[in-house]
Amino acid sequence: MAGNFDIFNKCIRGLYLGLAVVGIALSVWLSGNLEKFEAQTWDWRVSKLAKPEKASQDIIVILLDQNSLNWAKEEMGLSWPWPREIYGILVDFCQRNQARALAFDVIFTEPSQYGVADDLSFGKAVSKFKKTAFPIYLSHTSGSVTQWPETVPEPTLIIKGIDFWLKEKNSKSIIFPMATTPVLDIAQNASILCNVDIAPGLYGVYRKLPFFSLFNNKTLPVLGFGLFLTANPKTNVSIDNSGININDYKIPMDSQGFSTLRYRGPSGTYKTYSAASVLQSEIRFRQGMEPSIKDQNAFKNKYIFFGFSAPGLSDNHPAPVDSKFPGVEMHATLLDNLLSKDFIKPVPKWVTGILVTILTLSCGILLFVFSKPSQEVVISLMILPMPVLLSVYAYTKGYWLPIAVEELALILIITSALIINYATEGKQKRFISRAFKQYLSPEVIDQIIQHPERLKLGGERRVLSIFFSDLEGFTSISENLEPEVLTGFLNQYLSAMSEIINQEGGTIDKYEGDAIIAFWNAPLEIKDHALRCVRASLRCQEKLAQMRPEFKKMVKKDVLMRIGINTSVAIVGNMGSKKRFDYTMIGDAVNLAARLEGANKQFDTYTMISESTRDELGDEFAMRELGKISVKGRQEPVRIFEPMFHTKNEEEKKIYEIFNKGLQSFYIGDFKKAVNYLTPIEKKDPAASAYIKKCGLTNNVAPEDWQGVWIMTQK
Numbered sequence: 001m002a003g004n005f006d007i008f009n010k011c012i013r014g015l016y017l018g019l020a021v022v023g024i025a026l027s028v029w030l031s032g033n034l035e036k037f038e039a040q041t042w043d044w045r046v047s048k049l050a051k052p053e054k055a056s057q058d059i060i061v062i063l064l065d066q067n068s069l070n071w072a073k074e075e076m077g078l079s080w081p082w083p084r085e086i087y088g089i090l091v092d093f094c095q096r097n098q099a100r101a102l103a104f105d106v107i108f109t110e111p112s113q114y115g116v117a118d119d120l121s122f123g124k125a126v127s128k129f130k131k132t133a134f135p136i137y138l139s140h141t142s143g144s145v146t147q148w149p150e151t152v153p154e155p156t157l158i159i160k161g162i163d164f165w166l167k168e169k170n171s172k173s174i175i176f177p178m179a180t181t182p183v184l185d186i187a188q189n190a191s192i193l194c195n196v197d198i199a200p201g202l203y204g205v206y207r208k209l210p211f212f213s214l215f216n217n218k219t220l221p222v223l224g225f226g227l228f229l230t231a232n233p234k235t236n237v238s239i240d241n242s243g244i245n246i247n248d249y250k251i252p253m254d255s256q257g258f259s260t261l262r263y264r265g266p267s268g269t270y271k272t273y274s275a276a277s278v279l280q281s282e283i284r285f286r287q288g289m290e291p292s293i294k295d296q297n298a299f300k301n302k303y304i305f306f307g308f309s310a311p312g313l314s315d316n317h318p319a320p321v322d323s324k325f326p327g328v329e330m331h332a333t334l335l336d337n338l339l340s341k342d343f344i345k346p347v348p349k350w351v352t353g354i355l356v357t358i359l360t361l362s363c364g365i366l367l368f369v370f371s372k373p374s375q376e377v378v379i380s381l382m383i384l385p386m387p388v389l390l391s392v393y394a395y396t397k398g399y400w401l402p403i404a405v406e407e408l409a410l411i412l413i414i415t416s417a418l419i420i421n422y423a424t425e426g427k428q429k430r431f432i433s434r435a436f437k438q439y440l441s442p443e444v445i446d447q448i449i450q451h452p453e454r455l456k457l458g459g460e461r462r463v464l465s466i467f468f469s470d471l472e473g474f475t476s477i478s479e480n481l482e483p484e485v486l487t488g489f490l491n492q493y494l495s496a497m498s499e500i501i502n503q504e505g506g507t508i509d510k511y512e513g514d515a516i517i518a519f520w521n522a523p524l525e526i527k528d529h530a531l532r533c534v535r536a537s538l539r540c541q542e543k544l545a546q547m548r549p550e551f552k553k554m555v556k557k558d559v560l561m562r563i564g565i566n567t568s569v570a571i572v573g574n575m576g577s578k579k580r581f582d583y584t585m586i587g588d589a590v591n592l593a594a595r596l597e598g599a600n601k602q603f604d605t606y607t608m609i610s611e612s613t614r615d616e617l618g619d620e621f622a623m624r625e626l627g628k629i630s631v632k633g634r635q636e637p638v639r640i641f642e643p644m645f646h647t648k649n650e651e652e653k654k655i656y657e658i659f660n661k662g663l664q665s666f667y668i669g670d671f672k673k674a675v676n677y678l679t680p681i682e683k684k685d686p687a688a689s690a691y692i693k694k695c696g697l698t699n700n701v702a703p704e705d706w707q708g709v710w711i712m713t714q715k
Contacts, residue, residue: 010368017416018364022357025409030349034404039202041403045395046207046320052265056336058100060302061272061328062090063309068276075280080313083114086279088125090306093282095129097299101231103133103223105196105307105315105328108182109144123185132189133226135196136181138215143178148216152187157219157229159212160238166214168241173199174213174257194226196327205318206325208258209334211244211251224334227303246338252345260344260400261333266322270332275306303339305332347394347401355401359386360409367417376421380414459573464519464585465533465565465613466593467506469497469540471514472560478513481555489554490514496547497540497561504536505529509584519585522572530567530616534643537563537607538621562606564597566590567613588633595631596640599712603627603640604686611639622649624656626687627663629710637709642687655681659688669702671695 028034072078078086087104094102112118126132137143148154166175176195181187195213200206211225221229229235238245243252244259253259264270273293281291307328308314319325337343363383367376387406394401471477471493478486494516498508501518505526509517518536520529544561551559568589575584596608603626614623623643630637649656662677675695678688694710 014364014368018361029405038404043320055264064275066310071276084122091125101131102304103227119185127189134190136193138176194223224331467518468597474514504532562600565609566593667708669706671700
């Protein structure tokens with residue numbers, strides 16, 4: 001019951017600490033202070049979980065690479081910049097191969113250096129195809145116009161609900177005050193003009209793109225969306241607080257109008273053609289030759305992006321999947337996500353809050369309930385990766401689940417719990433060590449520290465096996481020795497006996513001069529406490545026998561020890577004042593053990609146990625019954641026994657059998673018969689001699705009320 005209450009208290013402690021940590025972590029998160037760390041963890045997720053095989057097969061990227069520059073110079077004698085007539089050839093190729101639509105990620109804001117005819121030629125090709133998207137340069141700081149030019153057709157993109165959304169979100173990052181339009185021949189013939197000037201996210205990394213931007217109250221799509229609209233002019237677009245709706249697909253947006261991209265892989269993930277191969281194919285076709293791109297359906301119904309990748313011309317930017325990711329492929333990624341309908345969706349903040357709360361409270365409760373260092377390490381190692389695993393799983397399902405706030409909460413709860421546990425558990429360990437170091441072996445103290453739930457401080461009733469020992473004739477020994485010699489002798493003797501008691505799991509209650517008082521089965525429960533107690537007593541007698549010759553040199557006589565043992569219920573616990581106390585025992589069972597130690601004098605024995613102890617031993621030891629005695633303070637007589645190892649019993653077996661016959665005669669009051677049995681073994685068995693003397697005190701005649709009990713006449 002006490003253990004359950006202790007667990008309950010630990011759970012409450014973990015709950016309170018967890019709630020405090022949740023409040024701190026969520027406050028830090030909602031204030032935006034974790035955005036940088038979260039952005040880094042997101043980049044890691046994207047780079048590790050991107051799947052190039054998922055890239056849309058309906059998207060093709062044409063790149064003007066270094067090979068294209070070299071080919072144009074060597075084969076056509078063209079230096080950079082190319083005449084725009086060349087781009088017209090590329091447009092004709094896409095039209096002839098029935099491309100769905102074509103987007104240029106190139107800003108043609110200056111007239112061609114090859115003259116007006118060059119721009120007219122390019123504009124004619126664009127006008128003929130009728131499915132082209134071109135960029136317009138929008139800026140917050142520079143541009144050639146602040147109003148939409150009258151000579152340029154106004155954008156046709158209509159987003160229902162955009163006015164209300166702009167008021168609600170107050171988004172300024174996608175509203176531009178200045179612009180620079182393409183040259184007139186392109187601006188007038190392009191199917192749609194699109195914004196390509198996109199601000200990066202934290203650390204300059206492009207994780208998101210906006211679907212649209214505004215200039216002079218005109219709505220312009222981003223290039224990837226513009227290419228989609230070019231191919232699908234009847235697309236219905238609306239917007240509300242939850243995101244932008246494109247036909248039947250809802251795409252989440254943040255407050256600034258940006259949507260998170262699901263990158264497929266590093267640069268080169270989409271099907272890519274060199275501009276040289278495309279131009280060469282078209283030129284060869286015009287000359288009646290076989291095109292270098294032999295698959296006539298390679299571009300059919302495909303969305304085509306054209307951009308630069310040659311050194312010095314490339315438009316590379318940091319992305320989660322590649323430190324040098326072409327801008328044209330970012331727009332291709334947006335279109336891919338739109339076609340596949342798998343933009344990344346943010347997990348609602350309330351869901352994140354619930355997850356943070358569950359993880360933190362669970363961790364806090366576990367750390368307080370299982371507070372051992374090894375358990376804390378295991379719990380920490382198990383639960384710290386959980387936010388990562390959850391976020392990875394969420395990514396596979398198309399969600400951005402924040403890692404930073406969850407990890408922050410777990411780090412805070414683990415650190416706090418470890419500090420609190422160290423302080424409280426350390427205090428408890430110091431208390432336990434201080435309270436028991438006088439009585440227990442370091443090994444037992446370590447057990448208590450490791451399992452404090454098994455310790456009950458304060459008084460309690462418990463069955464104990466109680467040990468009392470005393471040296472025979474110690475008074476005369478102490479009177480005849482110098483203090484230094486006496487101290488040295490006692491230290492050796494007590495150390496040797498105490499070591500055995502500790503080895504057997506006993507608790508040393510106290511030393512009283514030469515006397516040792518100990519008990520088993522407290523503070524830790526020991527199932528075989530009686531067996532351990534008796535074994536300790538026999539080992540102590542053997543050890544003393546080994547040390548006796550050395551001790552005789554010191555004290556000038558043989559050193560003998562009497563031991564009394566009893567097993568019964570006693571009260572055990574810390575007793576004394578708050579600052580000074582002893583872990584000790586009291587009760588009738590304790591007094592009886594002390595009486596049995598003294599009773600050895602009358603039987604000329606050295607180890608005596610009660611019947612209750614004998615009943616706990618089974619066949620572990622041999623023993624003989626010594627009699628029934630009546631001790632002061634107890635009405636009921638006590639049967640007493642002398643335990644021994646089986647080897648000694650075998651050596652003295654015949655003597656003990658004869659003694660037992662004499663004892664049985666003594667029990668029934670036939671003293672003469674008892675004496676007849678005991679006399680032959682009198683010189684070999686001191687207990688037999690003691691019984692002969694006892695019978696002689698009554699002239700070998702039993703009293704009328706005889707019950708076979710030896711009345712103790714001295715302690």
